[in-house]
């Protein structure tokens with residue numbers, strides 16, 4: 001279903017809290033998959049060797065060991081019982097690689113990743129990617145008195161690092177609250193109930209959650225939150241049903257009040273040409289898919 005700019009602006013007007021996912025929503029999938037995650041894979045062995053005696057790493061290793069022994073009940077190889085770093089580090093490296101291959105979101109893995117990225121952001125090896133259109137939206141929404149929060153599988157520390165060391169400078173001040181998988185998995189409705197409680201129980205329909213994953217949108221919807229699905233380069237394609245059911249955006253520009261912000265075109269002018277090109281391609285692809293779905297539905301009706 002095609003929604004007009006005013007419909008989106010009304011949706012934003014009707015809520016007090018806007019909760020954002022990161023990967024595929026505020027931030028490109030390629031940044032996470034091609035920079036953040038490879039950094040962990042490349043550096044983990046050195047990082048563990050260098051920090052082995054620190055309390056932070058001892059806690060991370062203990063949490064991973066607990067996680068692996070829980071998973072062992074599901075047939076996963078347990079870690080060696082030895083305390084020797086020579087034995088344990090290679091086993092931990094293999095375990096973390098296996099967890100990342102499976103795109104695991106367990107808090108033990110996410111905490112270790114966050115601690116490793118801390119170094120990378122501080123020494124400038126990594127700069128957090130945030131889409132240009134997101135920055136304009138954050139500014140407009142903050143001015144309009146919206147409370148802005150983040151819910152990502154990345155640890156709260158990793159979220160704060162990304163926004164405070166972003167390619168647009170420090171954006172952390174826009175956000176009042178951060179949630180990660182310590183409140184529960186993003187595909188579970190219970191996690192969104194916990195978040196509502198932490199936000200002092202606003203009416204759920206006063207909260208808008210923006211995410212690229214329909215499973216997450218569904219869980220948030222189950223507790224009564226409003227949802228918008230973000231389609232960016234590399235996000236999981238939406239089924240015809242999801243395209244019909246969910247408001248879909250290709251850029252936060254779609255959610256801006258056209259009377260308060262520079263026009264859609266003006267916002268595009270600020271984009272890097274390659275980002276603009278990708279966004280246009282994405283929009284054209286989506287429109288084509290919508291047309292094909294409509295045609296397929298007509299044929300089915302006949």
Ligand SMILES: CSCCC(=O)C(=O)COP(=O)(O)O
Nearest residue numbers: 021022023152153154158159
């Ligand atoms: C804080 S950025 C790190 C991204 C990450 O680790 C991840 O698992 C992505 O999760 P999201 O819920 O933002 O899609």
